[in-house]
Amino acid sequence: MTQLSIEVENLCKSFDEILAVRNISFTVAPGETVALLGGNGAGKTTTISILLGVLLPTSGTIRLLGQDIVRDRFPIMHRINFSSPYVDLPRRLTVRQNLMFFCKLYGIVNARERIAQLSDELELKDLLKRQTGSLSAGQKTRVSVAKALINEPEILLLDEPTASLDPDTADWVRSYLKAYQNRTRAAILLASHNMSEVERLCDNVLMMKSGQIVDQGTPCELLQRYSRTNLEEVFLDIARDRNRPNTSESTEPRENIEVGDI
């Protein structure tokens, strides 16, 4: 049987009296993309931070590439990577210096070639000499994606990977990530508020609310289950505790949805 890339079992995380993550379990297989969806404060970033080893779980187990991350964190860290708009790279370093730092951190042998390849593919060539702090939000996001792929990770954790990108660049970055995954069979766990991104990239969706997984399935399964035509409407049904259309109570006409109202 193929080794699962991510195995999360009964994970809980509390910050004093706040229960940020409540007993969640899920898996991600190699080559699979799974989305964590949920409103603000649902527990997505906390879950990703625990997978990265930045936060310790209160209870539960996490295996990445078959290894327990609390016991065997260091041997697997060079096989995973992440991108988040909330984690700034050192602002005074140039883009090249930042990428070189991460090449050294991950022990990349042909660092110059790797940086040249990524900056070519992600159109960063003109930015390499610029101080990272001087870049626009969208430019920083592209640098963050380059940093996330620098070690060709087997597990990629993406927190809002296309935040701040214009629709054209966002679409291009999604295609790039998909091509990377097709080539490497990396497992991707993605937290996003962009439902069309999730529909396009993800094989499976975990709907989180108040720290729990309240529903899950493929985008198609969720659309069918809620009798909806897009995930944005499913998201609103769950966020607003609307009844599922397939249950007996849900035969009433459904109220209009204001999609921009998430």
Ligand SMILES: Nc1ncnc2c1ncn2[C@@H]1O[C@H](COP(=O)(O)OP(=O)(O)OP(=O)(O)O)[C@@H](O)[C@H]1O
């Ligand atoms: N360091 C912390 N100390 C105390 N509470 C925290 C901390 N980090 C997160 N929380 C709380 O845990 C809960 C989950 O937060 P988290 O950042 O995981 O949500 P999220 O789903 O990523 O939200 P968003 O979509 O707004 O980014 C929230 O109630 C948040 O206030």
